[in-house]
Amino acid sequence: MRVITDEPAVRKGRWIEKWEPEDPDFWARTGKRTAWRNLGFSILAEHLGFNVWILMSIVVVSLGDVGFAIGVGQTFWLLILPNLIGAALRVPYTFAVPKFGGRAWTTISAGLLTIPCTMLLIAVTTDAPYWFFLLTAGAMGFGGGNFSSSMANISFFFPEGKKGLALGLNAAGGNLGVAVTQLFVPIVISLGTGIQLAYAALMWMPVILIAALCSWFFMDSLTQARPDGTSYKRAMSSKHTWIMSLLYIGTFGSFIGFSFAFPSLIKISFVEFKGFVALAFLGALIGSITRPFGGWLADRIGGARITLLNFVGMAIGTVGVMISVGQQNFALFFGSFILLFVLTGIGNGSTYRMIPTIFSANARSRASETGEDIGELMTSAKRQAAAVVGVAGAIGAFGGVLVNLVFKFSLEGENKSLTPALIAILAFYGVCVATTWWFYLRKSFAVARVPSLAYAGV
Secondary structure: OOOOOOOOOOOOEEEEOOOOOOHHHHHHHHHHHHHHHHHHHHHHHHHHHHHHHHHHHHHHHHHHHOOOOHHHHHHHHHHHHHHHHHHHHHHHHHHHHHHHHHHHHHHHHHHOOHHHHHHHHHHHHOOHHHHHHHHHHHHHOOHHHHHHEEEEHHHHOHHHHHHHHHHHHHHHHHHHHHHHHHHHHHOOOOOOOOOOHHHHHOOOOOHHHHHHHHHHHHEEEEEHHOOHHHHHHHHOOHHHHHHHHHHHHHHHHHHHHHHHHHHHHHHHHHHHHHHHHHHHHHHHHHHHHHHHHHHHHHHHHOOHHHHHHHHHHHHHHHHHHHHHHHHHHHOOOOOOOHHHHHHHHHHHHHHHHHHHHHOOOHHHHHHHHHHHOOHHHHHHHHHHHHHHHHHHHHHHHHHHHHHHHHHHHHHOOOOOOOHHHHHHHHHHHHHHHHHHHHHOOOOOOOOOOOOOOOHHHO
């Protein structure tokens, strides 16, 4: 006779076949422990991905001090390329989780981080040409891809009511890598005599190897995270996939774009305050800490409400930066950017929490309309949400490319001012406010012709 147990059924290669996080008894007995263990090691690997991804933002500020003369345009290309490659890798990285399993892919993606570190070591110790620095910056994009695979993987481990916090912690742990790099790399490269940029590469290699080993020996893969072509097709054909991707450009695109640019913007726009580049890490630190708070608020108040208010606040912060640039008021400039980082973190958490809620609401609506099995539809909804997490993460990262492009063209313009870039960013936040209200909060206006999801409390 077969014995029924609440223990996860694990097969060779640490694949778990039985995983029922929505079952309270299963979750309390074994699911919770397994899920949090996987989350912990996922955060470690993703954190290192962000460490490496953002590395050029600090290296580029110090290149002039060690004899590499580069202009404003060249500076921003070194910031744009990691953004661009990291964003492009996010979609294939998401699909790698179903292909290889969360455990194996986390190990592989962590190991790939040694490539840009090795290239940076070569670049700063061999008087490398500018094109090699561009290749190195592009290779740092490996770190940007880790986010989507990690988020897609972890989304399967937790029940609906816990996903906001879990995804928020996972993302915040990764985002925190930006602050850690911007805090510690300037200290490490200053050890000894002069600036030692080689240390910026060497300091990460042992930790990367440790993270890869931990992923291999302590993480698991879920069979229910295997490919589901129908779910992916439905996700890609859903308008909500692209709406949420647009909103995530506004939140995560701003976070990562500002994180890459902030040290250079301080140095370029406020030369007399360039010593404050050492405090640039505060923006990413605060933005990372507030991300799980955004998920927590979304769980209790509603992701759409928090997201809309968040974009209003980001518009106010952008106006503050505009005023500070015009008045050359560094205190207002720094404070306004800190406000923007706080709100990008909250918005990152709230928008990501909206994704599974939207697809779950659509599944329940479809079940009531067609009579299809609610269990199967909810399973498909989870898979669709995981796919959208990857797509939105990729498109959101492209937002970082756009942010740095508008900064580049604005600073290279006739007036060499940030104002045109800030006006463009402000206008985009206005679009995000209108989009959030129209699709997720509009309760009466034109709902008969164009329905919204306000009824679902997204």
